[in-house]
Amino acid sequence: MSEHPGQSGARRGSDEGSVELTAVLREMGAVVLATETVETIVELVIRSAVATIPTTTGAGVTLVDARGARSVAASDALVEQTDAAQYQLGTGPCLTAWRDQVTVRIDDVRTETRWPEWCASAAELGVRSTVSVPLVTGNASTGAIKVYSTVPDAYDERDEHLLTLFAQQAAILLVNTQTLADARRLSADLSHALGNRDVIGQAKGALIAQGAANDEAAFAMLVSASQRSQTKLHEVARQLMASVSERRTSAAPTKD
């Protein structure tokens, strides 16, 4: 991420903002080709969010899977604590953004009337304003991204828009990353399964050659040996194949 000139806290012009966003989106595109873990993406999203919106103190991402389990990443301890308060209370701007797929902006937690309990604990922690945007792909909301500031009125409509654009890219990236990881895992699982299946097939063949009635009878024999020896079925098959080839080797010199 390049240094941006807005560190002093002054608002930047919209031109600079869009140049910054372009750089961020380009970096996101490059990630797909390099390291494709969800953790890397979330970290990049947070880092970029803090850099893109200059009045931001901290940022965080909440991911919610199909079962409703939440995983969170945050740029600093303040964001972590503010998020923890939301999950404890079961309510807050970020959870609303995710659940209702809406953008939520709080200009000052001291005057905000929604989520009174969360606002009180956020004010105590030193947070004054925040924006939460849902991570949406298709019709599904997979989580939310939020930025926090220690000063009131830190965010305007332009920042909301910027964060929304940002969230759209991040959501697509996260879904693709998860799909890729799933596909890789399935491929690894399948190779493993086919390896075991192969040796079991060989063992069944050996048993049929020895007189077992058919495939099903051979399988039943393997199951029975597996139960008696408390050994996994594929391990029984492996040992059977080893003993078959051993017999063949020792029988070879005596052929007539």
Place this chain on the structure above:
Amino acid sequence: MGNDISSRHRLFATACHQAGWSVRQAWLGYVSLGGRCDIFDVEAFLEGLVMLGAHEQDVLAVALNERLQDLYLGRLVPYLHTDGLDPASSPTATEALTELLAQAEHDRAEGKADA
């Protein structure tokens, strides 16, 4: 135990749940043991919509039982001083294998005698 689809599928679905397996994981376990039905058939069976053949059910049962055994053995408390009584250690399979081959040869001999 009833052999109708409603009681069979419930047995399997419960085992699958206890094993902490998704349909995909259950199917992979079943395929690794030589199961021939596709994932949709297995899913439909677990949902109680279609019946699998007796042999295919047995293959799925072995996959689930091996997984449940792993989970169960993982929870056993290992002994500190008593050698040879470790409940997680498995005896050698050689004996069972020798028996297995002998049985297959015996079956073949019987088949020849019948003919």
